[in-house]
Amino acid sequence: MNYRILIVDDEADILEFIRYNLKKEGYDVYTASDGEEALRTAAEVSPHLVLLDVMMPRMDGMEACRRLRKMPQTxxxxxxxxxxxxxxxxxxxxxxxxxxxxxxxxxxxxxLVSRIRALLKRVDSGAGSAESQEAEPDRRSLIIDRERYVVLKNGEEIVLPRKMFELLALLYSKPQKVFLRDEIFAAVWGDDVVVGERTIDVHIRKLREKIGADYIVTVKGVGYKYQDIHEA
Incomplete structure (x- = not known):
């Protein structure tokens, strides 16, 4: 498959740096210098992956991301x-x-190239999966491969961002144990890192979207735990 990648950044030197390195890998690369141009280009080329700067003129990355999620092409x-x-x-x-x-x-x-390859694995793993899961929900346990930093579900790899993977690995390490929020912050982000109160909640929500909602249980006012759905 020839992957189509859209790079959006208002700094021309960054656009050229990324475009050059991704073109060398054989990807079809498109560029835009602001959010509005990104939307127009995305509508034309239907990219598999979008690299999006946050601070841009005319339309910032946050707004562009929200609009891209509403477009059928992206x-x-x-x-x-x-x-x-x-x-x-x-x-x-x-x-x-x-x-x-x-x-x-x-x-x-x-x-950069390594991260792009990992992100594009999600394109392959996501293709055609929704229909089969709707017909027959996957109830098999997860397997965490710490050496390769991937999660295996029903024989397919799920690639997660690093913090999301570490959060899942922590909960997975002791099934049914309720991890307090402070424990999770310390183990995943470290005591010296200041993060917002909603950070764990956002990561848990994204995890459930990736692996399924049944594996992670919320213990209201306390924390979270992992459960093997065979034993739930």
Whole structure:
């Protein structure tokens, strides 16, 4: 498959840097310098993946992401924010807007290409899965492959962003144990990292969208636990 990638950034040198490195990998690459141009280009080419800057003129990345999610050409596309903004509120807002992941600037070419490959795996794993799951819901347990940083469900790989994977791995490590919110913050984000109160909730919601809602149980006012759905 020739993957179509749309890069959106108002800095011409960044656009050219990413375009050059992705073209070398054989991808079909398209560029836009602001959110409005991104919407027009996306409607024309139906990209599999959109790399989206946050701070742009005319229409910022957050609004562009929300609109892309409503377009039939991009409602199922993988969207990743490419940004130097590392504040937690920005990440939470990005996930709420419909983003799948973040790639921080600056990024080395080999790291960028590796992240793009991982993100595009979601395109393959998502194709045609909705119909089969609706016909016969998957009730098999998950398997976490920590060496390859992937989750196996029904024999198929699910690639998760790093923090989402670490959160799932923590809950998975002790099924039925209720992890307090403070425990989760310390284990996944670290004691020295300041994150917003909604960060865990947003990550849990995105996890449930990726792996299914039955695996993670909310214990109201306390925290979360993982359950094997065979034993639930």
């Amino acid at each position: 409602e199922d596309a993988v969207i990743a924010f490419l940004t130097a903004r590392a504040e937690d509120y920005s990440q939470v807002a990005g996930f709420d807007a419909g983003a799948d992941d973040y790639i921080a600037k600056p990024v080395r070419p080999n790291v």
